[in-house]
Amino acid sequence: MDHHQDRLALPVGTTLDRFIMRKQEDFPYATGELSQLLRDIALAAKIVNREINRSGLIDVTGAYGQQNVQGEEQQKLDVIANIRFIRALRNGGEVCTVISEEEEDMIQTGKNQGKYVVAIDPLDGSSNIDVNVSIGTIFSIYRRQSPIGQEGTQEDCLQKGVHQVAAGYIIYGSSTMLVYTTGAGVNGFTYEASLGEFFLSHPNITTPQSGSIYSINEGSANSFSEGVKQFVQYCKDQNFSARYIGSLVADFHRNLLKGGIYIYPATAKSPKGKLRLMYECNALAFIVEQAGGKASNGTKRLLEMEPTSLHERCPFYIGSTDLVDKAEEFLTKESSAVPVDEQA
Numbered sequence: 001m002d003h004h005q006d007r008l009a010l011p012v013g014t015t016l017d018r019f020i021m022r023k024q025e026d027f028p029y030a031t032g033e034l035s036q037l038l039r040d041i042a043l044a045a046k047i048v049n050r051e052i053n054r055s056g057l058i059d060v061t062g063a064y065g066q067q068n069v070q071g072e073e074q075q076k077l078d079v080i081a082n083i084r085f086i087r088a089l090r091n092g093g094e095v096c097t098v099i100s101e102e103e104e105d106m107i108q109t110g111k112n113q114g115k116y117v118v119a120i121d122p123l124d125g126s127s128n129i130d131v132n133v134s135i136g137t138i139f140s141i142y143r144r145q146s147p148i149g150q151e152g153t154q155e156d157c158l159q160k161g162v163h164q165v166a167a168g169y170i171i172y173g174s175s176t177m178l179v180y181t182t183g184a185g186v187n188g189f190t191y192e193a194s195l196g197e198f199f200l201s202h203p204n205i206t207t208p209q210s211g212s213i214y215s216i217n218e219g220s221a222n223s224f225s226e227g228v229k230q231f232v233q234y235c236k237d238q239n240f241s242a243r244y245i246g247s248l249v250a251d252f253h254r255n256l257l258k259g260g261i262y263i264y265p266a267t268a269k270s271p272k273g274k275l276r277l278m279y280e281c282n283a284l285a286f287i288v289e290q291a292g293g294k295a296s297n298g299t300k301r302l303l304e305m306e307p308t309s310l311h312e313r314c315p316f317y318i319g320s321t322d323l324v325d326k327a328e329e330f331l332t333k334e335s336s337a338v339p340v341d342e343q344a
């Protein structure tokens with residue numbers, strides 16, 4: 001084909017399905033269940049994307065009129081997204097148990113032959129839906145530890161982040177993207193609604209070693225610890241840019257690509273931090289480490305945290321390694337500082 005003809009029909013690129021199949025070939029013992037599970041998540045993402053894009057036109061915006069287990073006002077799209085993802089995971093047959101931000105207890109899919117457990121925040125940042133700010137889905141995938149053939153257990157659901165076999169997020173923004181890792185790097189796919197396909201748009205994502213963006217809600221600054229206050233002052237002294245959308249997936253995605261740090265520390269309102277370990281922090285921590293970044297709870301590697309309950313919260317420091325290191329430096333100084341009234 002000559003150059004002119006070649007330009008007439010540019011390749012559309014690699015679809016998510018084809019990418020998953022190619023990557024599966026890299027794992028000779030892969031039996032295809034994880035590949036199918038990733039496809040099930042992508043299907044639900046396409047459906048939720050359509051609901052979100054229509055939310056201004058059909059009555060799915062606004063509050064649902066109930067609160068979730070966190071005591072947060074559920075939005076109608078929260079409820080819809082939760083139903084869509086759990087149904088896709090149940091119908092796919094690869095998952096025995098799901099834990100969700102929107103569900104107090106474990107959800108048994110009834111598919112007890114399923115080898116996997118999924119922890120999911122079906123629609124994070126949903127309070128931003130009505131004002132058209134980007135929102136997201138965050139998910140972690142673990143291999144069950146209990147014997148196949150029975151329901152998944154609490155232990156299956158409360159595994160350390162280091163045991164994730166895959167993790168990812170969908171960002172419903174100016175374009176809809178699926179970003180995920182299976183432990184061999186991070187890849188981003190952009191949704192082409194007219195074709196109903198995700199196409200590889202961001203191969204082998206790596207996050208900059210450092211950055212000049214810091215993301216934290218400074219409205220809570222009065223209740224930050226001394227170490228956090230000093231790190232925020234350090235960012236100002238370095239003339240960093242403050243960027244805080246109030247939607248974790250959007251803030252994280254920008255910092256992943258451009259470099260920067262996102263912090264949700266302990267505050268007076270959220271003494272253990274606001275974000276949840278099992279279906280928000282662990283997934284993004286896995287992704288950022290696979291992209292060359294770092295994630296901690298302020299004192300230890302986030303992925304090493306030992307979960308104790310489905311909805312537990314933790315302080316969250318995530319992004320470029322140099323910036324997370326610098327934040328931990330200030331926090332360590334603070335914790336080793338001798339209180340004034342105890343100084344000799």
Ligand code: P6P
Pocket residue numbers: 124125126127217246247248249251274275
């Ligand atoms: P605040 C949204 O509710 C969320 O869980 C994250 O998406 C977001 O980063 C954070 O809370 C915003 O919380 O307290 O700053 O409004």
